[in-house]
Amino acid sequence: MKYVDEYRDEASARRYLDALGRITTRPWYIMEICGGQTHTVVKAGIDRLIPENVQLVHGPGCPVCVTSLELIDKALAIARRPEVIFTSFGDMIRVPGSGADLLSVKAEGGDVRIVYSPLDAVKIAAANPDRQVVFFAVGFETTAPANAMSVVRARDLGLKNYSILSSQVLVPPAMEAILGAPGNLVQGFLAAGHVCAVMGYWEYGPIAEKYRIPVVVTGFEPLDLLQGITMAVAALEEGRHGVENQYSRAVTYEGNTRAQALIQQVFEVGDRKWRGIGEIPMSGLSLREEFAAFDAERRFQVEAITAEESAECIAGDILRGLKKPHECPAFGTRCTPDRPLGAPMVSAEGACAAYYQYGRTV
Amino acid sequence: MCLGVPGKILEMWDDPTGMTMGRVSFGGIVKEVCLATTPEAEVGQYVVVHVGFAISTIDEEEAERVFGYLEEMGELAELEIAEEGEAASA
Ligand code: SF4
Numbered sequence: 001m002k003y004v005d006e007y008r009d010e011a012s013a014r015r016y017l018d019a020l021g022r023i024t025t026r027p028w029y030i031m032e033i034c035g036g037q038t039h040t041v042v043k044a045g046i047d048r049l050i051p052e053n054v055q056l057v058h059g060p061g062c063p064v065c066v067t068s069l070e071l072i073d074k075a076l077a078i079a080r081r082p083e084v085i086f087t088s089f090g091d092m093i094r095v096p097g098s099g100a101d102l103l104s105v106k107a108e109g110g111d112v113r114i115v116y117s118p119l120d121a122v123k124i125a126a127a128n129p130d131r132q133v134v135f136f137a138v139g140f141e142t143t144a145p146a147n148a149m150s151v152v153r154a155r156d157l158g159l160k161n162y163s164i165l166s167s168q169v170l171v172p173p174a175m176e177a178i179l180g181a182p183g184n185l186v187q188g189f190l191a192a193g194h195v196c197a198v199m200g201y202w203e204y205g206p207i208a209e210k211y212r213i214p215v216v217v218t219g220f221e222p223l224d225l226l227q228g229i230t231m232a233v234a235a236l237e238e239g240r241h242g243v244e245n246q247y248s249r250a251v252t253y254e255g256n257t258r259a260q261a262l263i264q265q266v267f268e269v270g271d272r273k274w275r276g277i278g279e280i281p282m283s284g285l286s287l288r289e290e291f292a293a294f295d296a297e298r299r300f301q302v303e304a305i306t307a308e309e310s311a312e313c314i315a316g317d318i319l320r321g322l323k324k325p326h327e328c329p330a331f332g333t334r335c336t337p338d339r340p341l342g343a344p345m346v347s348a349e350g351a352c353a354a355y356y357q358y359g360r361t362v
Numbered sequence: 363m364c365l366g367v368p369g370k371i372l373e374m375w376d377d378p379t380g381m382t383m384g385r386v387s388f389g390g391i392v393k394e395v396c397l398a399t400t401p402e403a404e405v406g407q408y409v410v411v412h413v414g415f416a417i418s419t420i421d422e423e424e425a426e427r428v429f430g431y432l433e434e435m436g437e438l439a440e441l442e443i444a445e446e447g448e449a450a451s452a
Contacts, residue, residue, distance in 0.1 A: 019435065145399055145417065194410065
């Protein structure tokens with residue numbers, strides 16, 4: 001496939017590994033934020049091929065993993081209602097809430113449907129005027145334009161039976177939460193290429209400046225990651241900080257300004273709870289007052305639901321890069337993809353699932 | 363879920379509400395995609411698509427850079443050595 005296969009070329013990968021070996025003189029901790037990148041890293045074994053001195057720390061960039069337990073419980077309460085068709089991306093279906101998951105609600109007779117796009121959920125709403133259609137709008141800035149568009153479309157089509165349960169989260173506040181936390185190891189970041197395709201990378205300049213770290217906007221194929229790591233290590237070795245763009249084929253400094261305007265139109269920034277991490281100030285998107293009619297939390301009055309997280313799952317440490325999945329006592333025993341205890345074991349982008357799938361136990 | 367995938371635009375049209383849509387091929391698998399925020403996109407071009415929504419167009423010239431970066435880096439290293447050499451002899 002064009003723009004995919006050529007970025008998996010082995011000879012080029014070798015050259016990057018050689019170059020990395022030559023320039024690395026000291027230990028460095030670099031975090032890849034995005035779960036999609038974690039998946040590529042573990043699948044291609046990049047973390048094992050690069051010099052031992054360079055440690056890749058896996059970040060919180062899996063929207064499935066960071067959606068709060070509370071919000072999953074709200075989703076379950078809404079999905080159980082007989083008038084509701086609950087729509088969601090496939091990987092949310094098996095994320096455990098306090099008691100159940102969406103799949104078990106479906107087994108009990110709930111109308112839970114997997115969709116590829118929020119725009120498909122709007123189509124379902126248009127085709128079922130006598131039912132309430134709810135979309136579980138999880139995701140980072142990458143997903144926000146599509147989720148916003150679904151709301152605008154529902155409004156333009158005059159639909160009264162469409163609403164979203166928003167679990168939109170933002171990357172820059174999470175980076176600051178990680179860098180500012182006691183015990184932080186991270187010295188450089190690979191920023192998530194597709195988040196930046198939407199948002200550009202102007203937001204990262206102040207963070208790179210404040211914490212004096214390199215931030216490299218990086219793509220998702222093995223060669224992208226190898227180049228991103230090389231750029232980050234080169235900056236660290238030379239004592240440089242600032243933002244660089246590896247993924248220039250898809251990312252510009254300004255980003256997609258139309259998509260940003262669409263997000264602005266529909267959502268406003270507010271505090272949000274991250275599963276395993278806790279509340280991060282100004283790190284989430286909620287519907288603006290103008291679009292309150294499309295807010296499932298208000299429509300179904302589930303605002304009051306709260307939940308306590310399982311004590312055994314150490315997802316919080318994993319999402320902050322303080323521990324690796326195999327250091328969790330439940331990993332691979334009481335927690336597997338078939339019987340996940342925590343969200344990072346569910347999604348293919350979750351660090352625990354990636355480690356399990358590719359047999360990482362040490 | 364969060365993966366964006368590059369695909370080639372086969373066809374474009376405006377739907378009844380004025381939203382630009384397209385058929386996009388991902389190595390043979392064809393999907394309907396919303397192109398509302400990538401006005402520069404044209405038939406035949408590649409876009410990065412995420413959950414049925416195009417988030418950016420792929421810049422063909424920039425796409426080659428991953429293969430030239432090491433040379434760029436190598437050249438810079440040589441320049442630096444040259445500069446240091448000059449500084450030492452000055
Ligand atoms: S292995 Fe399971 S229990 Fe342990 S941190 Fe990962 S998801 Fe949580």
